[in-house]
Amino acid sequence: MPIWIYVVAAVIKSAIVLLVLLTAVAYTVWLERKVVGHMQNRWGPTRVGPFGLLQPAADGIKFLFKEDLTPPHVYKPLFLAAPLIAVIFALTSIAVIPFGNAITLFGYSFPLQITDVNIGLLVILGVTSIGVYGVALAGWSSNNKYSLLGGLRASAQMVSYEISLGLSLVGVLILSGSFSLREIVDVQGGTFLGFIPRWNIFLQPVAFFCYLMAAYAETNRIPFDLPEAETELVAGYHTEYSAMKFAMFFMAEYANMITVACLATLLFLGGWHGPIGGPPIVQAILPVFWFCAKVFAFLFLYIWVRGTLPRFRYDQLMAFGWKFLLPLAMANLIVTAIVVVVK
Amino acid sequence: MISVHLILFLAFGAVCVAGAVNLLVQRHPINSALSLIAVMAALAGEYLLLGAEFVAALQVIVYAGAIMVLFVFVIMLLNAGVEDRTQGSRVAIVFGIPGMLIGSVLVAWVVLRHSGTGDVEIGALPGPPKTIGDMLFHEFLLPFEITSILILVAIMGAVVLASKPPSSPAEAPTQKVKD
Amino acid sequence: MVPLSYYLVLSGILFACGVTGFLIKRNIIAIFMSIELMLNGVNLSFVAFAAHWHVLAGQIFVFFVMVVAAAEAAVGLAIIIAVYRTRETLNVDQVNLLKL
Numbered sequence: 001m002p003i004w005i006y007v008v009a010a011v012i013k014s015a016i017v018l019l020v021l022l023t024a025v026a027y028t029v030w031l032e033r034k035v036v037g038h039m040q041n042r043w044g045p046t047r048v049g050p051f052g053l054l055q056p057a058a059d060g061i062k063f064l065f066k067e068d069l070t071p072p073h074v075y076k077p078l079f080l081a082a083p084l085i086a087v088i089f090a091l092t093s094i095a096v097i098p099f100g101n102a103i104t105l106f107g108y109s110f111p112l113q114i115t116d117v118n119i120g121l122l123v124i125l126g127v128t129s130i131g132v133y134g135v136a137l138a139g140w141s142s143n144n145k146y147s148l149l150g151g152l153r154a155s156a157q158m159v160s161y162e163i164s165l166g167l168s169l170v171g172v173l174i175l176s177g178s179f180s181l182r183e184i185v186d187v188q189g190g191t192f193l194g195f196i197p198r199w200n201i202f203l204q205p206v207a208f209f210c211y212l213m214a215a216y217a218e219t220n221r222i223p224f225d226l227p228e229a230e231t232e233l234v235a236g237y238h239t240e241y242s243a244m245k246f247a248m249f250f251m252a253e254y255a256n257m258i259t260v261a262c263l264a265t266l267l268f269l270g271g272w273h274g275p276i277g278g279p280p281i282v283q284a285i286l287p288v289f290w291f292c293a294k295v296f297a298f299l300f301l302y303i304w305v306r307g308t309l310p311r312f313r314y315d316q317l318m319a320f321g322w323k324f325l326l327p328l329a330m331a332n333l334i335v336t337a338i339v340v341v342v343k
Numbered sequence: 344m345i346s347v348h349l350i351l352f353l354a355f356g357a358v359c360v361a362g363a364v365n366l367l368v369q370r371h372p373i374n375s376a377l378s379l380i381a382v383m384a385a386l387a388g389e390y391l392l393l394g395a396e397f398v399a400a401l402q403v404i405v406y407a408g409a410i411m412v413l414f415v416f417v418i419m420l421l422n423a424g425v426e427d428r429t430q431g432s433r434v435a436i437v438f439g440i441p442g443m444l445i446g447s448v449l450v451a452w453v454v455l456r457h458s459g460t461g462d463v464e465i466g467a468l469p470g471p472p473k474t475i476g477d478m479l480f481h482e483f484l485l486p487f488e489i490t491s492i493l494i495l496v497a498i499m500g501a502v503v504l505a506s507k508p509p510s511s512p513a514e515a516p517t518q519k520v521k522d
Numbered sequence: 523m524v525p526l527s528y529y530l531v532l533s534g535i536l537f538a539c540g541v542t543g544f545l546i547k548r549n550i551i552a553i554f555m556s557i558e559l560m561l562n563g564v565n566l567s568f569v570a571f572a573a574h575w576h577v578l579a580g581q582i583f584v585f586f587v588m589v590v591a592a593a594e595a596a597v598g599l600a601i602i603i604a605v606y607r608t609r610e611t612l613n614v615d616q617v618n619l620l621k622l
Contacts, residue, residue, distance in 0.1 A: 078373070119472065122400035129408025133380070133415065140373065140419045148419065155416045159409060179472055352524050356532045363539035363559060372551045372612075379555050382536070386562055389529070393573040398581050402565075405588050410558070410595045417599045418551055421606050426549035427613060439545035447538035451531045462523040467573035470581045483582055490589045497593035504600035507607075 005108060013114050014095075021094050025254040026056035032303045039307035066243035071142070074240065078141035083241065083248035086134025090255035093127040096120040097262045098182050100272045100287040112288065113182070120181040121173070124263060125166065128218065132158045134252065135220075135227065139237035150236025153314065154220060154227035160321045161217035161224075167329035168210035171336040172200050172267045185271030199270035206332040208268045213325055215260040217317070219253065221302060223309040224317055231311075261298035269294045348465040351392055358385035372423045376414050383407045393463065395470040529570035536563030550605065550612050554598055561591050 030045065030052065037044025045052030070079065097120075098113035117123055132155055139151015176184040190198045201208045217224040228236030238249045265271060274290030276283055312320065362382035366375045383406045390399035417423075479487050540563060543556030565584045572580025602612070609617055 078377075119396055119400050122397075122404065122472075126400055126403035126408060129404055129412075130384075132408070132412055133377075136412070136415055136419065137373075137377075140415075152416065152419055155412055155419075159412050159416070162409070177473075346523060348524050352528060356528075359532060360535055360539075363536050366552075366555065366559060367539060367543050367546065372549050372555075375547075375552050375555055379559060382559065383562060386566055389532070389566060390569050392524075393529075393569050395569050395572070395581050395584075398565075398569060398584050401585065401588060405592060406558075406562070410592055413595055413599055414551065414555060417602060421551075421603065421612065423549065423551060423612050426547070426552065435545045439542050443538045443542040443545075446541075447535055450534040450538070454527045454530045454534065461526065461574070463526050463529065463570065463573050464523060468576055468578065468581075470572075470578060474578060475581060475585070478578055478582055479585070482579075483586075486586060490586060493593050494589065497596045501596040501600040504597065505603045 009108075009110055010114065013110070017094060017114055018091070021091065021255065021258065022251075024258055025251050026060065028254045028257065028299055029059070029250070030056050031299070032306070035300070035303045036307045039304075060247070063244055063247040068243040068245065071144075071240050073143045075141040075143065078137045079240075080245075082134050082138035082141060083245045083252075084134075085137065086131060086252035087248040087255070089127050089131035089134065090252040090259070093124045093259045094255070094262070096123050096181065097259070097266065098185065098271070099291050103284060111182070116180070116182060119179045121169065121179045121184070121267075124259070125162075125169075128256070128259070129158075129162060131252070131256070134249075135237050138241070138249070139227075142237070142240040144240055146234045147237050147239045150227045150233050150239070154237055157217055157220070157224065157226060157317060157321075160318065161214040161325070164210055164321060164325040164329045165214035165218060167326070167333055168207040168214060169267065170333050171204045171207040174333075174336050174340055175200060175203060181266050185266055185273070188270040189273050197270055197273065199268065199273075201268040201270075204268065204332070204336070206328060207336075208264075210325055210329045210332065211264060211268065213320075215264065216302075216305070217321065219256045219260055221253075221257070222306040223312050225311060226314050226317055229311060257299065257302060258295070261295045261302070264298050265291060265294040269298070346465075348392060352389065355385045355388040355392070358382070359389070370425045372418050372426070373415065376411060376418060379414075380407050380411050383411065392465060394465075394468050397470050397472045397475050526570055526574045530567055533563045533567040533570065536560075536566065539563075548613050548615060550602055550614050550617070553614065554595075554602070558591060558595070561587055 033055070034044035034052065045055040048054040048058045070076065095114040096117055098111065098116065100112040102109045102111040135158075136151045136155040139147045139149070139154065142148070172184065173179065176187040178184060178187075188197075188199050192198055192202070196202060216222075220227050226236075227233075228238065230236075233239070238246055241249060271294075272287035272291040274286065274293075276286045278286070359382050362378040362385065365378035366382070369375045369378060383402060387399040387402040387407075390396075390402060537560050540556045540558075540560030543559060544553055547553045547556060565587055568580045568583045568587070572578060605617060606612060611617065
């Protein structure tokens with residue numbers, strides 16, 4: 001393939017993925033408000049557009065036109081940089097996520113992925129681990145005790161749960177033998193006994209549970225949303241933020257949710273594998289459809305949990321992470337390794 | 344001959360050196376920590392240029408993502424302020440900076456003049472995770488196991504050192520303990 | 523094609539900056555960060571030599587250095603917290619008594 005086609009394809013793919021991601025972020029917010037609303041016997045947004053579908057646009061316009069306050073005693077460079085760090089690293093990790101098999105256009109084959117690296121999983125882990133700084137620095141630079149507590153909680157929580165997250169992924173890595181997300185998905189094709197799909201969730205249910213818990217903690221979501229616990233910390237690390245800077249934290253949180261959902265789909269739910277049939281054009285689109293459907297299901301689970309569970313206390317959170325989740329993930333890893341060696 | 348490799352090397356190297364110098368110049372520890380993170384990220388780029396992809400990923404995950412988060416956490420926790428210049432630091436600046444300059448120029452001169460080493464190609468030695476894992480669990484098994492004991496001891500030591508000393512309830516109100 | 527010596531010089535500069543920071547910094551956390559900078563400088567020369575001699579062991583050494591750095595950071599920061607608790611200062615010039 002000539003280099004210019006490669007470059008043009010990369011630019012087009014990046015633009016499309018970014019557009020879809022930002023739209024998905026906006027509509028995940030809408031979905032959350034709607035679903036949680038119905039769970040609490042309310043309607044959620046209904047006024048803007050049919051079913052409140054234009055609510056994200058209205059929110060965006062409102063964020064843009066709000067006054068952008070910078071409180072007087074903040075540490076300005078970091079106060080301004082923190083939301084940027086958060087949102088940039090949240091959006092970056094989507095770059096290595098594959099959405100489907102390669103498609104062939106004009107005689108060239110284009111993988112449905114911005115870039116295919118053989119250490120894709122490590123790239124995502126690295127990028128998300130850098131994303132902690134956005135939250136931590138926001139809390140510190142705001143010069144506000146609530147923000148500082150939120151930032152401290154967030155960094156301690158994210159570092160603690162990152163270990164369980166990593167260990168839960170190692171079981172999947174042992175089964176697939178590769179860091180490449182594409183190869184991990186390829187291993188999951190086919191079925192057991194003819195009807196159970198060969199997804200890692202059936203082989204590694206404990207790892208999936210650990211991943212789920214650690215993912216909730218990593219993205220600061222209920223039941224682990226201690227960094228922004230509004231009953232004790234006002235709004236946690238983003239107490240002092242307003243307008244677009246606040247919206248950036250908001251976008252970062254939902255983009256992280258989507259990344260986590262994509263990763264769960266790829267690692268545990270079989271990626272784009274699913275029943276495929278019909279005319280060729282449908283066959284080309286179906287894998288992407290299955291991928292999106294699984295991501296949607298995972299996001300729905302997120303929202304469902306938010307609508308159901310209360311918030312943990314901070315010592316419970318830490319005890320759960322270190323005394324329960326970490327040993328569980330390690331035990332799962334040891335059992336998986338033994339089974340693989342014996343087989 | 345200016346190649347892509349050289350341009351990228353110089354770009355990452357410039358970030359490294361700027362970050363390292365900024366670490367020295369900044370007087371607030373959080374700024375120093377952030378410049379150190381920039382150095383580490385740029386070093387990950389240099390590792391990628393040399394082909395060491397796994398090491399580069401580890402550099403970002405372990406160094407920038409875990410160790411430096413710990414540093415930033417402690418700076419936030421202790422509310423460390425701007426450091427004050429004292430007599431000792433003035434002496435160190437007067438003697439330390441010229442000494443460092445002379446030393447590094449000397450090292451650079453020796454390396455550049457007398458090394459006689461060849462060139463390194465871009466991506467010269469790929470270090471795929473599989474090969475690294477093989478080596479770790481065969482040739483380097485004993486050191487690997489020893490580091491695991493080291494880590495265990497370090498965890499226990501950190502817990503013992505950082506946990507609050509037990510104090511009798513009578514003297515608790517007067518004790519100046521900051522959390 | 524970049525000469526190996528360029529990588530070594532960069533590694534040397536980083537190490538020298540680390541040494542200087544160790545000497546001129548008065549904040550104990552900043553001193554600790556200078557040590558990390560030195561370790562990073564050494565890591566670069568490990569990787570560069572590994573690429574030059576085509577021996578993967580150099581990259582393995584970096585792995586070990588990272589493990590040691592992580593252990594060191596955990597213990598060192600715990601010591602810093604303990605020191606701050608008793609002295610209420612992070613300035614090394616004021617931590618000059620063996621016993622309070």
